[in-house]
Amino acid sequence: MKTENKNIHGILAEFRNPKELVDAAETVKESGYSEFDTYAPFPIHGMEKAMGLKESPLGWIVLGGGLIGFIGALTLMIWVMGYEYPMNISGKPLINFPIYVPITFELTVLLSAFAATFGMFALNKLPRLHNPLFNVERFKKASDDGFFICIEASDDLFEEKPVSKLFSDAGAIHVETVYDSE
Amino acid sequence: MSTNYEYVPEPKLIKGDHTFGSITDLIAKTPLSSTPPLWYLAFAVANLLLIVLLGAVGYLIWDGIGIWGLNNPAGWGWAIINFVWWVGIGHAGTLISAILFLFRQGWRTAINRFAEAMTIFAVMCAGLFPAIHVGRIWVIYWVFPIPNQMGAWPNFSSPLLWDVFAVSTYFTVSLLFWYVGLVPDFATLRDKAKSKAAKISYGIAALGWTGSFRNWWNYEKAYMILAGLATPLVLSVHTIVSFDFAVSLIPGWHSTIFPPYFVAGAIYSGFAMVLTLMIIARKIYGIEDIMNIDIMEKMNLVMMVTGNLVAFAYLCEGFIAWYSGYIYEQGIFWLYVVGPYAWGFWILMFCNVITPQFLWSKSIRRNVTLTFIISIIVNIGMWFERFMISVASLSTDFMPSSWDYFSPTFWDIIIYIGTFGLFFTFFLLFLRFLPMVAIAEVKGVMPQADPHNYDEHTNEFIEAKAEPALAQQQKLEQKNQQV
Structure with missing residues (x-):
């Protein structure tokens, strides 16, 4: 028109x-x-x-981000502590889940927050340079x-x-x- | 017998007769008008302190941490005290922005932007100390799991490494949360700005925000999710900071009460710092309608509760020392009370246990001057709490033969004072160029914002609809008077 x-x-x-x-x-x-x-x-x-x-579908995006953080953190720590660079610390088992809790939690939150922020901007199609x-x-x-x-x-x-x-x-x-x- | 009961309404969140437009003008006027001369003066002082900090840190890196007063049993001195103190102060911002949001506390909107800014700058000051206390700052990247030529990896079972992840996550998430909150307000400033430079810079920061409801719909979801993420995060950060101490074997540190005790202390000191800053800023910038006495009283109540939680934790420490039957725990408790650092213990008791008791009185909670004084005393007290934990526990450990008295050097003191320069440099820039109150959120909690508070037919705003119980009660009273 x-x-x-x-x-x-x-x-x-x-x-x-x-x-x-x-x-x-x-x-x-x-x-x-x-x-x-x-x-x-x-x-x-x-x-x-x-x-x-x-x-809003944002919750699913955040779930994705959170899962990447969760699985990524655990994989990294199990691989480093168990296989790549094993360290005997006070005779504790090499793969020791309780000590992984804090970092797994932090990285889950971190990646979820990135997903929430950038997912929201993406859903809103922002940043946008001009709007009629x-x-x-x-x-x-x-x-x-x-x-x-x-x-x-x-x-x-x-x-x-x-x-x-x-x-x-x-x-x-x-x-x-x-x-x-x- | 007749029952006489009264409905006690919540006090109005925003005092005075404000419309949406007047709220915008009130808050947007500071970043958009010219710089007040007093600001330059304050900024100059802050910059001077910042230069002092940079110089002192430079000398520290040049000469090593031997310039601090550390000695053999006391390997953790002011650096760790200041780290815990600053990071604790930061916690109030997240509590206000996230936890109070989830609890639907409308009054948080008056102070959340302000407190979040404080969080970010306080965590910056905090983060400086662990970085410089390692001694060889040029290899600080070893704390991150980055593949390197040595084939070495960090030890993921160390609480100190957990701390790295906790504090860096905390800083990043706080920054994201803050920015998300700022975007609609940047759009307001972009639309209000007169000068080209302001239009362009606020325009870039606003990312093209229009206020479209389809955008608000995703935005509100994102804000709620971020609040939901920040809530356990803020509790975890000080828990993990307390693990730095609690996971060790030092008497006075090795205690399961540390995580909740640290979190309560963090919120306590953080609220005190928000109050200190708020009482000054609301006066200077004339935003007493928004940051009003009712909000100050609510913050004082939070301070009173957390202050008493902290006092209870001190009591528990004494009880557990006795009940455990462990002589070293009992020993360190008596050394706190009558030992070489007893002066620190009694300052701490005065500041943290006695001072908050004044807040039981409503008139003190609503008194600006007294609240200001109390808030400063509380922050001093919380610094001494960390002093007692770090220094007193370390310098009198298991064997009296290795005991040594810790005294700070000039460099300990000057670096601590310098961090105020870092903090206030950023805080003053924030006050000058950013909206210090969340404009969109304040409008959202005004009674005019709710479509239900409008008349069905004439579409006019009706105040009585916002507080129906109060309106009914007033009607009844009028009727009774007529009879």
């Missing part, structure tokens, strides 16, 4: 408060749109239900006290007029078309 040689990214609407944003998200979802997102300075309680989001939403001057409020919702042009049902009307009916205080480039 093109207007004045500009690609439309979507339509952005601003609402007054978290309650109105949640209600609007519910309306948008019920109208059948799927390519939309809401923007707020903090996570809003109950928004996941309004938007119909599924559980930043073309909208008003959107600066999204990190301050603004509550926005954007239906993207990639949605199959997307058409400028009905979308704008949907937002006005839902009580938006400002509706604006977002273009891919300025």
Whole structure:
């Protein structure tokens, strides 16, 4: 869809408060749109239900990271202490599981934390160098006290007029078309 | 007989009449406005101390650890005391950011960013000491399992090696947790910044964060998982630090009470340090609405509980010494009380056992000046606790013929003082350039943030909905008055 040689990214609407944003998200979802997102300075309680989001898969990524840390630590220590560089320490057995507990625990936590942090950024497709939403001057409020919702042009049902009307009916205080480039 | 009961509401987390916008302005104004002259003065002093530290450490590396006051029985002196002291201080930050998060304590949002920054810089100061105390710092990489030309590997059964893994994991995880928390606030600063340099640098740090709820959804999960990971981690770190002592055979060290006792002591000293720093910062930066008296009181309560746990641990040490029937354990206990370091023991008792008892009084818990004084005394006390553990136990060990009195040298003292330069250099940079309160999290705990606190039809915020029981009670009272 093109207007004045500009690609439309979507339509952005601003609402007054978290309650109105949640209600609007519910309306948008019920109208059948799927390519939309809401923007707020903090996570809003109950928004996941309004938007119909599924559980984040991050837990599985962290489990993977944690298992690598757990198995890696044990393998390293058993190999070093038992085979590669055996040391007789006070006559204790070479492969001695209780003494492996602290380092195994630490490395499990370390790798899980890396998986949680970088997994989260990867799921959120961050870092991202540019976002068409930043073309909208008003959107600066999204990190301050603004509550926005954007239906993207990639949605199959997307058409400028009905979308704008949907937002006005839902009580938006400002509706604006977002273009891919300025 | 009628029952008269009253609903006691939780005090409001944020004082004053704030909106989301005013919270942003209040916190974002410090990093985005020009540098106050007082900051330069403080930064100059911190830098001076940092230079002193670097010089002293340079001389230490040049001349060897013989410049310290170590002697034959006391091979662990101030370096280990300072290491344990600083790493213990760090624990409060993780407790506030992770454990209180899991317990859904909304008041943590006022101080978590601040305390996490303190953690990171305190662990940096702590990490310096084990690195320089090995003597040959140029081969410090031997502590890591890195293949080398000698074909040698570290000894994984040594608590000292566990410590390497524990402290480095702790530092890394704290840093990740801190950064994850900072990303939405960097976005706020990016959007608020006027100058190009600030826009670009905060913009890079914000990684393109938009506040999209699909992002928040993964973010909240990540934050919860990190909190869940940091909670056992923080308990494990000081447990492992205590293993450095407890796994040995020295009387006064070889004790199973050490892990819980060390963890309680760490939280105790950490909360004291957060209070010391918070009381100064909230005044200077005018954020008393957020870091308010109610929060100070809650922190004082944590300090009182952990202080009494520590006192109980001292009592247990004495009891176990008697009950074990082990003469060396009994001997070291009496040497603490009346021996060559008895002055340290009595300072410790005064600072750590008597001082927290003042916190039973509500008016003292809510008194800023007295809390400040108590917090400093507690930190002194906790330093002496580590002094007694490290030095007093070592210098009077099994054989009186090998006893020797430990006194610090100039270099012991100057390196300890220098670490304050390291700490405050970073802390002042943090206060100047980063949001010292987690902006997004504070907004998230405001009653306006919950959609349930809005009217169903008019969509206006209704304060009464945030505290329904209180509103009902007020209505009843009005009715009673009319009758």
